[in-house]
Amino acid sequence: MSFKNHVNVVVVGSGAGGGVVAKELSILGYSVVLFEKGKWIGYNNKSNDELSDQRNQVLGANFGPNINKNPRSVIDEHGNETIFNSLQGYGNIAECVGSGTVSYGAMAWRFMEEDFKMKSKYGHVEGSTLEDWPISYHDLEPFYEKAEWEIGVSGDDSKNPFASDRKKPYPMPAFEINKEGKILEKAAKRLGWNPFPVPMFRNSIPYKERTPCMRNSICVGNACPVGAKNGTQNTVIPQAIDTGNCELRTECIVSEIVLDDKSKVKGVKYFDSSKRQFFQSSDIVVLSASANETARLLLNSKSKFFPNGVGNNNDWVGRNLQSHAYTGAVGLFDYEILDFDGPGANIAISNFSHNNNNVVGGGILHNEFNRLPYQFSQIRPPGADMWGAKHKDFQKKNFKRLSRVNGPIQEMPNYHSRLKVSEKYKDFWGIPIIQFSGKRHFLDHEHCKFLSIKAELLLKEAGAIQTWQKIGGKGQGRGQHQAGTARMGNDKKTSVTNKYGQIHDVDNLFIADGSLIPNNAGFNPSLTIMALGFWVGNYIGSNFKHLLKHQA
Amino acid sequence: MTLINRRNFTKTTLLGGGIFLFPGCAIKSDNPLFLFFNDKEVKTIVALCNQIIPADDDFGGATDAEVVYYIDRQLNSFFKYDSSLYRQSVLKLQSFCLEKFNKTFSDLDSDKQISVMRMMEKNKLDKVKWKNSSLFFNKIRLHTMQGFYGSPIHGGNKNFLSFDILNINGLLRQRLESPKK
Numbered sequence: 141m142s143f144k145n146h147v148n149v150v151v152v153g154s155g156a157g158g159g160v161v162a163k164e165l166s167i168l169g170y171s172v173v174l175f176e177k178g179k180w181i182g183y184n185n186k187s188n189d190e191l192s193d194q195r196n197q198v199l200g201a202n203f204g205p206n207i208n209k210n211p212r213s214v215i216d217e218h219g220n221e222t223i224f225n226s227l228q229g230y231g232n233i234a235e236c237v238g239s240g241t242v243s244y245g246a247m248a249w250r251f252m253e254e255d256f257k258m259k260s261k262y263g264h265v266e267g268s269t270l271e272d273w274p275i276s277y278h279d280l281e282p283f284y285e286k287a288e289w290e291i292g293v294s295g296d297d298s299k300n301p302f303a304s305d306r307k308k309p310y311p312m313p314a315f316e317i318n319k320e321g322k323i324l325e326k327a328a329k330r331l332g333w334n335p336f337p338v339p340m341f342r343n344s345i346p347y348k349e350r351t352p353c354m355r356n357s358i359c360v361g362n363a364c365p366v367g368a369k370n371g372t373q374n375t376v377i378p379q380a381i382d383t384g385n386c387e388l389r390t391e392c393i394v395s396e397i398v399l400d401d402k403s404k405v406k407g408v409k410y411f412d413s414s415k416r417q418f419f420q421s422s423d424i425v426v427l428s429a430s431a432n433e434t435a436r437l438l439l440n441s442k443s444k445f446f447p448n449g450v451g452n453n454n455d456w457v458g459r460n461l462q463s464h465a466y467t468g469a470v471g472l473f474d475y476e477i478l479d480f481d482g483p484g485a486n487i488a489i490s491n492f493s494h495n496n497n498n499v500v501g502g503g504i505l506h507n508e509f510n511r512l513p514y515q516f517s518q519i520r521p522p523g524a525d526m527w528g529a530k531h532k533d534f535q536k537k538n539f540k541r542l543s544r545v546n547g548p549i550q551e552m553p554n555y556h557s558r559l560k561v562s563e564k565y566k567d568f569w570g571i572p573i574i575q576f577s578g579k580r581h582f583l584d585h586e587h588c589k590f591l592s593i594k595a596e597l598l599l600k601e602a603g604a605i606q607t608w609q610k611i612g613g614k615g616q617g618r619g620q621h622q623a624g625t626a627r628m629g630n631d632k633k634t635s636v637t638n639k640y641g642q643i644h645d646v647d648n649l650f651i652a653d654g655s656l657i658p659n660n661a662g663f664n665p666s667l668t669i670m671a672l673g674f675w676v677g678n679y680i681g682s683n684f685k686h687l688l689k690h691q692a
Numbered sequence: 693m694t695l696i697n698r699r700n701f702t703k704t705t706l707l708g709g710g711i712f713l714f715p716g717c718a719i720k721s722d723n724p725l726f727l728f729f730n731d732k733e734v735k736t737i738v739a740l741c742n743q744i745i746p747a748d749d750d751f752g753g754a755t756d757a758e759v760v761y762y763i764d765r766q767l768n769s770f771f772k773y774d775s776s777l778y779r780q781s782v783l784k785l786q787s788f789c790l791e792k793f794n795k796t797f798s799d800l801d802s803d804k805q806i807s808v809m810r811m812m813e814k815n816k817l818d819k820v821k822w823k824n825s826s827l828f829f830n831k832i833r834l835h836t837m838q839g840f841y842g843s844p845i846h847g848g849n850k851n852f853l854s855f856d857i858l859n860i861n862g863l864l865r866q867r868l869e870s871p872k873k
């Protein structure tokens with residue numbers, strides 16, 4: 141059997157989830173084709189350009205995608221469908237080998253036990269589709285551990301009394317706390333809170349033959365110049381390729397999942413870099429294209445059994461789209477509180493993740509990554525001049541005197557925050573594009589207010605001479621932490637996959653990315669997505685062994 | 693800060709306001725030509741940018757950092773969708789100033805320019821003929837900040853002027869200076 145004509149597994153997307161699955165299966169001997177729309181993008185000439193880094197995306201995004209080839213639309217308040225002309229609001233992670241894990245801030249959070257049983261803990265939330273996960277923290281715990289050790293995480297949660305149990309410590313010690321972090325740490329303790337170092341997908345010491353971090357201070361949004369930041373592109377993906385069982389096909393965009401008349405997947409259709417269309421036959425397909433693109437792919441793939449898109453017979457694909465509303469406060473000090481010692485964000489507080497009065501869930505708080513000059517120019521106390529001599533003066537005086545404490549709030553998933561595929565617009569390859577509609581649950585903004593008050597309290601206690609809140613939670617959550625569009629669940633009627641990421645009624649189609657997450661907790665999601673990659677990969681690996689025998 | 697001071701400053705910087713005051717004849721051979729703006733537009737845009745980030749006693753402002761080149765480049769590429777907004781807004785601003793002061797915007801004295809801009813910012817300039825002046829104002833405000841504080845590879849922040857103003861040094865400075873075209 142030719143490797144090219146037919147393989148055991150097709151994985152679509154080489155980001156946080158896909159990279160892990162490809163490696164888990166190829167080391168077991170499954171033949172894998174890993175499709176990636178983007179290319180290899182490392183630390184190149186354009187790194188450190190604030191205007192095109194993956195965080196600001198003012199002049200495009202260094203790590204993709206190209207918005208002209210990949211348009212998206214949104215239904216505005218008047219019900220009109222409009223195309224995004226910039227990446228602001230576009231709902232982007234990245235498009236390259238490793239995706240967001242190349243340019244991410246690299247905070248490596250585990251979700252908490254409570255996050256997996258939100259409904260049991262807090263009850264039904266009016267207007268929300270908040271659910272328990274079909275798996276518990278303890279089911280996922282061994283896979284969190286695998287993710288931490290295989291990808292590489294530094295941290296120490298012994299000082300965090302709210303951390304859920306772990307069997308093994310982090311593989312690397314935590315980073316030394318920087319100047320700002322130390323000041324906030326002391327203040328938090330005075331308030332009776334429990335500060336601890338932010339866990340990071342970064343080498344605090346040499347790890348797996350890669351160098352330690354050079355304490356570069358502008359690594360969020362950029363690749364690491366020395367490879368000390370750990371993503372799938374410099375860990376599991378090279379490992380998968382080294383097995384000889386995994387072929388990575390870059391600049392190849394999967395346009396459709398092909399099913400037979402019943403509900404068995406036969407393979408995928410894709411375009412190569414010259415826009416030629418091919419069919420790749422496989423025994424199994426795993427979708428890891430990110431919450432937005434995986435849902436789009438399902439909706440764009442129709443069959444006799446699934447006239448409204450694969451897995452969508454109960455109309456749940458593309459719904460419950462969540463991300464994270466960021467919220468917090470800013471404090472101005474009368475001395476230079478920043479020493480720009482990387483990685484920036486390094487002290488956290490989990491006191492407000494759960495068990496708060498009148499709040500469903502909550503969020504982590506941490507000091508923010510460093511703000512570069514342009515971003516800083518947009519941070520001012522309420523009522524301050526946003527241009528002119530005074531604005532410049534503030535910029536000059538306070539660039540190193542400002543501390544920002546914030547965090548991601550746990551969003552309440554809702555049925556109406558969703559994506560569909562556009563009936564009107566197509567992308568460069570002629571594939572119907574994503575159309576966003578709906579917005580966050582109203583409680584998200586209320587919960588943000590709660591967390592912002594805490595952040596401001598901390599900055600005041602730390603001695604800030606002026607503080608103000610930045611309260612998030614309006615609009616639609618669809619950005620870098622996108623999740624929830626093909627949620628896993630035990631009930632076929634209210635979910636898209638079972639607890640192993642297997643699409644209901646399709647035995648050989650799986651998902652392993654952010655779309656599985658029923659609710660996105662109050663933490664950045666990458667470590668959880670990688671753990672889900674190991675979880676799904678483990679299930680496939682142990683349940684399709686007959687494919688291996690057949691090949692031998 | 694007095695007006696005299698600022699003028700002196702501009703005169704003594706190596707770039708000189710001259711480039712912008714007479715864009716047609718004073719562009720040095722190593723300066724790229726404008727890709728989007730015409731000469732009249734350049735004068736208006738330079739004047740607006742210069743109020744958004746003025747020079748002060750110690751450091752130059754948007755003119756010195758050649759922010760107008762940043763905006764010009766982007767309107768021809770990444771911000772193409774904003775190009776007609778720019779073109780129309782400059783015309784509206786011009787006709788407002790000619791009608792009201794019998795002068796072009798760039799010929800107004802500094803205080804007048806600032807008060808016109810404050811009205812643009814608040815959408816109060818000319819409620820009949822220019823209902824949404826704040827839309828344009830906010831664009832050029834942000835674009836000026838980007839050109840001034842962003843990397844010089846995009847046309848502004850000449851000689852890393854803003855990094856000097858913010859006193860950025862060490863590893864951070866190295867990183868911020870590293871992007872290449």
Ligand SMILES: Cc1cc2nc3c(=O)[nH]c(=O)nc-3n(C[C@H](O)[C@H](O)[C@H](O)COP(=O)(O)OP(=O)(O)OC[C@H]3O[C@@H](n4cnc5c(N)ncnc54)[C@H](O)[C@@H]3O)c2cc1C
Nearest residue numbers: 153155156157177235239240245246247394653654664666
């Ligand atoms: C600037 C930034 C900072 C961040 N900071 C953090 C952080 O500190 N901590 C954290 O936990 N998370 C962080 N994130 C978020 C994190 O990167 C994402 O949550 C994570 O990458 C999502 O994983 P995924 O597997 O769902 O999708 P992705 O990792 O986005 O992978 C999807 C991949 O699929 C490819 N693809 C899509 N469609 C197709 C197709 N049709 N055919 C072929 N390939 C396709 C895409 O190109 C992409 O490479 C950050 C993200 C960014 C951009």
